[in-house]
Amino acid sequence: MNKISVIIKREYITRVRKKSFIIMTLLAPLLMAAIIIVPTVLMMNQKGDFKKIAVIEEKSDLFKGVIKNTREAEFIYLENVNINEFKTKFEKEGYYGVLIIYPEIITTPNAIDLISKKQPPIGLLEHIERSLEKNIEKQKLAAYSIGDLDAIMKSIQTDVNVQTKKLDEMGNVQKTSTGISMALAYIFGLLMYMLVFIFGSQVMRGVIEEKTSRVVEVIISSVKPIELMMGKIIGIALVGLTQFMMWVILTAGVTTVLKSTVLEKSGITEITQSMPQNMMSQNQPVSVEASKQEISPELMEFTRLFDSALNQPWLLIIFSFIFYFITGYLLYASVFAAIGSAVDNETETQQFMLPVTIPIIIGLMVAMGTMQNPESPVAFWCSLIPLTSPIVMMARIPFGVPFWQIGISMLLMVVTFIFFVWMAAKIYRTGILMYGKKTSWKEMWKWLRYSG
Amino acid sequence: MSIFEAKNVSKQYGTQLALDNVSIAVPHQSIYGLLGPNGAGKTTLIRIINQITGPDSGELFLEGKKLRPEDVQRIGYLPEERGLYKKMKVGEQALYFAQLKGLSKAEAMKRLKYWFKKLEIIDWWGKKVEELSKGMAQKVQFVTTVLHEPKLLIFDEPFTGFDPVNANLIKNEILFLRERGATIIFSTHNMESVEELCDNITLINKAKTILEGSVDEIRSKWAANEYDLVFDGNVKIEGNGHYNILDHKFENNKSIIRLKTTGAVNSNELLQTAIKSGTVISFNPALPSMNEIFIRVVEARN
Numbered sequence A: 001m002n003k004i005s006v007i008i009k010r011e012y013i014t015r016v017r018k019k020s021f022i023i024m025t026l027l028a029p030l031l032m033a034a035i036i037i038v039p040t041v042l043m044m045n046q047k048g049d050f051k052k053i054a055v056i057e058e059k060s061d062l063f064k065g066v067i068k069n070t071r072e073a074e075f076i077y078l079e080n081v082n083i084n085e086f087k088t089k090f091e092k093e094g095y096y097g098v099l100i101i102y103p104e105i106i107t108t109p110n111a112i113d114l115i116s117k118k119q120p121p122i123g124l125l126e127h128i129e130r131s132l133e134k135n136i137e138k139q140k141l142a143a144y145s146i147g148d149l150d151a152i153m154k155s156i157q158t159d160v161n162v163q164t165k166k167l168d169e170m171g172n173v174q175k176t177s178t179g180i181s182m183a184l185a186y187i188f189g190l191l192m193y194m195l196v197f198i199f200g201s202q203v204m205r206g207v208i209e210e211k212t213s214r215v216v217e218v219i220i221s222s223v224k225p226i227e228l229m230m231g232k233i234i235g236i237a238l239v240g241l242t243q244f245m246m247w248v249i250l251t252a253g254v255t256t257v258l259k260s261t262v263l264e265k266s267g268i269t270e271i272t273q274s275m276p277q278n279m280m281s282q283n284q285p286v287s288v289e290a291s292k293q294e295i296s297p298e299l300m301e302f303t304r305l306f307d308s309a310l311n312q313p314w315l316l317i318i319f320s321f322i323f324y325f326i327t328g329y330l331l332y333a334s335v336f337a338a339i340g341s342a343v344d345n346e347t348e349t350q351q352f353m354l355p356v357t358i359p360i361i362i363g364l365m366v367a368m369g370t371m372q373n374p375e376s377p378v379a380f381w382c383s384l385i386p387l388t389s390p391i392v393m394m395a396r397i398p399f400g401v402p403f404w405q406i407g408i409s410m411l412l413m414v415v416t417f418i419f420f421v422w423m424a425a426k427i428y429r430t431g432i433l434m435y436g437k438k439t440s441w442k443e444m445w446k447w448l449r450y451s452g
Numbered sequence B: 001m002s003i004f005e006a007k008n009v010s011k012q013y014g015t016q017l018a019l020d021n022v023s024i025a026v027p028h029q030s031i032y033g034l035l036g037p038n039g040a041g042k043t044t045l046i047r048i049i050n051q052i053t054g055p056d057s058g059e060l061f062l063e064g065k066k067l068r069p070e071d072v073q074r075i076g077y078l079p080e081e082r083g084l085y086k087k088m089k090v091g092e093q094a095l096y097f098a099q100l101k102g103l104s105k106a107e108a109m110k111r112l113k114y115w116f117k118k119l120e121i122i123d124w125w126g127k128k129v130e131e132l133s134k135g136m137a138q139k140v141q142f143v144t145t146v147l148h149e150p151k152l153l154i155f156d157e158p159f160t161g162f163d164p165v166n167a168n169l170i171k172n173e174i175l176f177l178r179e180r181g182a183t184i185i186f187s188t189h190n191m192e193s194v195e196e197l198c199d200n201i202t203l204i205n206k207a208k209t210i211l212e213g214s215v216d217e218i219r220s221k222w223a224a225n226e227y228d229l230v231f232d233g234n235v236k237i238e239g240n241g242h243y244n245i246l247d248h249k250f251e252n253n254k255s256i257i258r259l260k261t262t263g264a265v266n267s268n269e270l271l272q273t274a275i276k277s278g279t280v281i282s283f284n285p286a287l288p289s290m291n292e293i294f295i296r297v298v299e300a301r302n
Helices: A002-016 A019-048 A083-089 A122-142 A149-156 A178-212 A215-219 A225-263 A270-283 A288-294 A297-310 A314-342 A346-370 A377-382 A389-399 A403-431 A441-449 B042-049 B069-074 B090-100 B105-118 B134-146 B164-179 B191-197 B215-223 B267-275 B290-301
Strands: A051-057 A073-078 A097-101 A112-116 A164-167 A173-176 B002-013 B016-027 B031-035 B057-062 B075-078 B152-156 B183-187 B200-205 B208-214 B226-232 B243-251 B254-261 B280-285
Touching: A002 A225, A002 B090, A019 A225, A051 A083, A083 A097, A112 A122, A122 A149, A178 A215, A178 A225, A178 A314, A178 A346, A178 A389, A215 B090, A225 A314, A225 A403, A314 A346, A314 A389, A314 A403, A314 A441, A346 A377, A346 A389, A377 A389, A389 A403, A403 A441, B002 B042, B002 B183, B016 B031, B016 B042, B016 B057, B016 B183, B016 B200, B016 B208, B031 B042, B031 B191, B042 B152, B042 B183, B069 B075, B075 B134, B090 B105, B090 B134, B105 B134, B134 B152, B134 B164, B152 B164, B164 B183, B164 B191, B191 B215, B191 B290, B200 B215, B200 B290, B208 B215, B208 B290, B215 B290, B226 B267, B267 B280
Parallel strands: A051 A073, A051 A097, B031 B183, B031 B200, B075 B152, B152 B183
Antiparallel strands: A097 A112, A164 A173, B002 B016, B002 B057, B200 B208, B226 B254, B226 B280, B243 B254
16 A cells, blocks of 8 residues: 555656646646637627717607617717708718608508618617617607506516426525536536546556566565555556646636736626625515616526525535545546557557447536437436446436436446446556567556456 | 575466475575576566565565565665656655665665765766766665665666776675675576576576576586686596596697596596696686586477
8 A cells, every 4th residue: 555655646746847737737727718708808898889870860859869879879860951961971970870760660560770880889889779669669658648657667667587486305495507517517518628638648648658668577576556556546646646736826816816906897796796795685575676777687597596506415416426436437537548558659559448438428528418418318328328428417416317327327336337347457467578579459458358 | 594485486467477486595694596487477476575565375474574565675776677757866866765665764874975976976966867977876776775885785686887996895785784694585687696696596497496596506516516626738648447537728838628537536536637748737627617508408398
């Protein structure tokens, strides 16, 4: 046991000190932060493209002040203007476009023109249309002379927003969001795939290095081959976890710093800043009316997502993630170690890599499909079969999986990973001492049956 | 008493027989040569002694007790194919191997400093292995092999890759280690070093033992009544009923004659006859070199 820890230490320290490790550890969070920050910055820049639009009515003044200013555009109502003359010079006066409303608008929908040099964005058109429609409806309603019209209008104003709720095993209702579940499924599925694959193949490269440099013979005259193999596998797993933790911490750090320096001035942080108070009050009954006045639609959506994220079965997710990472990684890493032991150099690994890569790729593909339909038979079976279950089950869990399925999947996983480690150790033991011969599947099958 | 014994060891890889009922007994504080052509089974036997692989049948004993997995701490092994981590620093690497052999870090450090100074490689402590010459790396590996002061040392071709000066340095270290109580199993193709160093040998060919015993005995046995007789000046002698002349050379004003006695003549009688022919400078029984014996034995079997 003591010797294994010496091996683990060496595998860990030599890797963590490598330049490539340090660079990857520092660079990846910057990239991640960029992925988070850049879209926001782009959005900000879009807003900087502020449009001034002149509103002119032909022969009437029914719609003065009807179209409200938005973040993207300001509407300036002009009176006593010669339309034809203004059409030619609006650009020089700093306007993006001219909106000309004809009196027939009440009865004819297209009696309105927006003249501009560029194609106006769809959001702008929708805003104009919605404002005018509402106003015209109101005017038409007013023509029926109903008393208390304003009060009636206010009381019939409605807003619909489907709240997805999930019944758990105990019959409790939980607020969820399909969006969050999908995001989590995606993140965990992909993360599992990356960790297993990247660090699994590092194990393989390490084994090949020891074999080609002939260090292995000296080492296994001191320790058992299985000790060397497990020491390497565990050491690299720790490297993986270290890198992963560093990424999480650094990404969070970099994102926070960038947010506060780049975005603070622009006021985009207002949503997140007002979050905490809102979160605190979420347990108290807040009247629809009140919350509507306080919270903008974006904030409502954000709160809902946050709520849903909190309602995810986090304990189960974290436990399963650790479980599937350890067993899945051990399973694949030991197979990779066996492959590494059977070849003389990395180019020879191709023929053995393919059958190992296929289940991982299938797992990833099914996991991506899982997000569309977590209950599909393919997703169900792949989340039980041990070669794909670490990836697929992790993608399914955020959508809710019955405990018996998780139980069976984990049981199968444990049995299989023990079997694979045992088999890999037998191949490894023989393979690391074989040189110069091109290994075939048949050869490896023979090694499996050699006695100690 | 034997410090190490292998009794009737056999090992098969698939259909290939690597060792067929091989036995060796290594006396305490001796140097034991393990000889044989390439692919004879030497490496397999060495790996079995190191418990890298197990035998199919047969038993192994260290100091009279059955060999156990923990005994790796009492064995030092220098494989023929030298291997070090290329990207790792020399000192760290030596420490790593020492710890794998069960030494504490502090103790390993102390002993490493001693050996690195002794072999004049202390300046290389912080260098990476890939920056070292082949001989340097060999020295480092030699140190890692002997550092834990094992009772039994196994050297597989220890002198390859060394220049004559360093080869001699290593040879003296091996002799020094024996003096301090270690026993050495020594596998090589270099027959001169066998004559020089080994007390006993076993010659393995095609998985079987074909020759074993002490080096002196084997050489005398194969000597077969041959003598080298050297005279001052040009001396000619004829063969008679007691001996035959095998070879006659005249070099540097000396006559070197190899003769073979026909049986019932002892060396004194032979010398007495020789004195009459001229001035004798030297008279030696002509022992065949281990090289000759090796070739003759192996070729006879093939």
